[in-house]
Amino acid sequence: MRRRYCALRATRLTAPRAPPTVRRSYTPARYLEPRLRLRPILVIPLVLLVCAACARDPDVPAAEDASPAAATGSVTISAQEAGAAALSWQRPRVALDEEDGDEVAQARERAGEALDSGDLYEGEDAAIPLYLALLERDPEDGDARRGLNAARARLIALGDEALAQSGDDPDALRNAHRVAAVARDVWPQDKQTQAYLQRVDRADHLWELNRLAEADLAQDRLGESGDGALPKLREALELAPGQPRAMQNLAAVESALIRRAENAAASGDFDSAGQWLEHAAVLRPEIATVPDARERIARMRTLRIARLRDQGVAALAGEDGIAQARARLAELLSIAEPGDPAAVDLRERIDLAVHYGLFRPGQVFTDALGSGGRGPRMVVIPHGAFTMGAPANEPGSTDSERPQRNIRFDRGFAMAVTEVTVGEYRRFVNATGYQTRSARRGFSMVYDERSGNFVRRSNVDWRHDHIGALAADNTPVLHASAVDAAAYADWLSEQSGHRYRLPSEAEFEYALRAGTGTAFPWGDGREVPDGVGNLTGGNDRSPSGRQWSNAFPGYGDGYWGPAPVASFVANRWGVHDLAGNVSEWVADCWHDNYRRAPADATPWVNPGCRTHVIRGGSWASAPGQARSAWRTPAQRDTTNARLGFRVVRDL
Structure with a gap:
């Protein structure tokens, strides 16, 4: 009951x-x-x-x-x-x-x-x-x-x-x-029930933490900065270390962080990519997932750097190319390590483009001519600065070579490796039918072996040598006036599509000195190194046995008259015969000194001027005329057996 x-x-x-x-x-x-x-x-x-x-x-x-x-x-x-x-x-x-x-x-x-x-x-x-x-x-x-x-x-x-x-x-x-x-x-x-209920409660809490973390993951709330999936997963793993679901979700967070890093890298933001990888690296350090991602992103960085370098190089050939290339360089530098070879290369190419166009200093090239064949061999002269003219204490100098002035070349230029040859000038005359001054007037000045003097001789023009005989094609063209020289440069410009011209005085002296500051290209004294050029040497002899009364003592070059071009060593910038062989026309009009001369390297030209400047010694010049600063005037129609020319080209 x-x-x-x-x-x-x-x-x-x-x-x-x-x-x-x-x-x-x-x-x-x-x-x-x-x-x-x-x-x-x-x-x-x-x-x-x-x-x-x-x-x-x-x-x-x-x-x-x-x-x-x-x-x-x-x-x-x-x-x-x-x-x-x-x-x-x-x-x-x-x-x-x-x-x-x-x-x-x-x-x-x-x-x-x-x-x-x-x-x-x-x-x-x-x-x-x-x-x-x-x-x-x-x-x-x-x-x-x-x-x-x-x-x-x-x-x-x-x-x-x-x-x-x-x-x-x-x-x-x-x-x-x-x-x-x-x-x-x-x-x-x-007690067993109470302990079991605690285990169930923990399982509930783990389930909810994982569920909330998965909801955060679905919304891309990873929690790397404190609010999102990661704090919940860390709490879950504190409750149950190694719990598979939490570990799987942790791997999903890691993958999402790596995906963010790769997306940032794909857009070029490698700083952010590195930060995302740092967040990912602490989640599962025992797994190689993040190191593998670092390698992939490093490859992405390398490929992007290479692509930016190539884009920069390609841009240099286009309109506003230097600005475009600099923009690519700035982007490249923002992601490259210091001293990256691609960045160094692109920077050098931009510098070269600024100073040399698409060329490099010391590069030798020729331009194709529209009528067929190639133009003269040109060498790229490096940009830089020098002191033009002679100091007051330089032996043999004159006031016409002063005052000294500093000239800077912000951009390089190309100069003909040698004087223009008879063969090169022949192509011009044949192509155009041009009549030189000496051909029109029927005479020029030649060397007379019997008297040892320079005399006027009829029927001598650009085709003839220093004594009036037909010249070899590989010898410097003589008997050409300043006007004849400029006409050849204009023809080259028309044929090549590039600007050829006579050098300015500053360009000629800069190339002649080639970085030296001495009286002569080889030094301050009259002791001339062997093979330096075709100069008046004390050991030179004419065909009849004549010798120079004013010459470099102890020097002989084996020529009495112009030598074939490039018979002697080039200077350090790759140019032959600037101090010897033949004197050369430059583009400047004659002025008695450098006062009020242009501050840059442009020719000093007066409209209608008839007196031009001659630069550089010749096979028959006094030793003082082989000095780097030497200059002399001549009427623009002057032609003789000691005078030729070479051209320069803008880059």
Whole structure:
């Protein structure tokens, strides 16, 4: 009668309550205080208290609702809380006739079979409801108590198996919650239950942390600066080091950071790419993912640097090419390491373009001519600065070579490697029918071997040598006036599409000095190195045995008259015969000195001037005329056996 009262009492307490929809909470150890959150769970402690007062053994759990709704038992979960909701379990009512021993024996047998088969709590024939019914009938039933304890151990083990799979399996987490609901209902104060509920709570928290992190990942909120997936994943891994789902999400964050780095690199922002990689590097340092990404981005950097270098080089040939190339260089320098070879190369090419166009100093080239063939061989003279003219104390100098002035060449120029030859001038005359001054007037000045003087001789023009004989094609063209020289330069310009002209005085002296500041190109004295040029040497002899009365002592070059071009060594800038062989026309008009001369290297020209400047010594010049600063005037129509010319070309 006492037992029936307890059962009825329990029925009255629990039957009116329906299983509620329970929302998930993430307060740690929330199962430890269910009465603070789940009002229906209050039933369980109250039932236990009532039954404890009625039953013979206070440790025996009380029977529960015997209403039809509770007869089959149920575990309730909200449809909105997939796998992580708190559950409640309503124990199935098992009716046993207290006086029917066979029914009790059968119930004990069914409970044992259910325990063996793992059917622990679902339905009237499950082990836990049966053992609870047996204990309600007889709290001293030792077999039922041992069976219930075994069921508890099996239930907790089953829950732990589910928890082990619950990291990324919502069904496993649901199963773990079902076990939690049963254990909490039957053994609420048991230490094993409390420990298990803590494990379930941790699994819930891990699930929620991963879920929120995955939502952040979907929105590209990685959390590298504190708000996003990373803080949640770090918390998850503190709770469960190495948890597979969290580690997988961490790998996804790492991949997203690497993807950001690669996108930044693709747009040329390698600083940002490096920062993204630094964020990624601390996530899984034991994995080679980030080092591999660094190699890929390094290759991207190398390819982009090479592409920018190529774009800069290509731009130099176009309109506004230098500005375009400098822009590419600036972009290249923003991503390249200091001293990067591609940056050095492009900078050098820009400098070369600024100073030399598409050429390099010392480069030798020829231009194609429209009528066929090639123009004269040209060498690129380096840009720079020098002091033009002679100091007051230079022996043999005159006031016409002063005052000295500093000239700067911001841009290089090309100068003919040699004087213009007879053969080169012949192509011009044949192509144009041009008549030189000496050809029109029918004479020029030649050297007379018998008298040792220069005399006028008829029928001598550009085709003849220093004595009036037909000249070899590889010798300097003589008997050409300043006007004849300029006409040849104009023809080259027309044929090549580039500007050819006579050199200015400054250009001639700059190339002649080739970086020296001495009186002569080879030094300050009259001791001439062997093979330096075709000069008046004390050892020179004419065909009849004449020798120079004013010559460089001890020097001989083997020629009495002009030598074939390039017979002597070139100077350090690759130009032959500037100080000897033949004197040469330049573009400047004659002025008595350099006062009020142009501050740059342009020719000093007066409109209509008839007196031009001659520069450089010749095969028949006095030693003082081989000085670097020497200059002399001549009428522009002058022609003779000591005077030729060479051209320069703008770059």
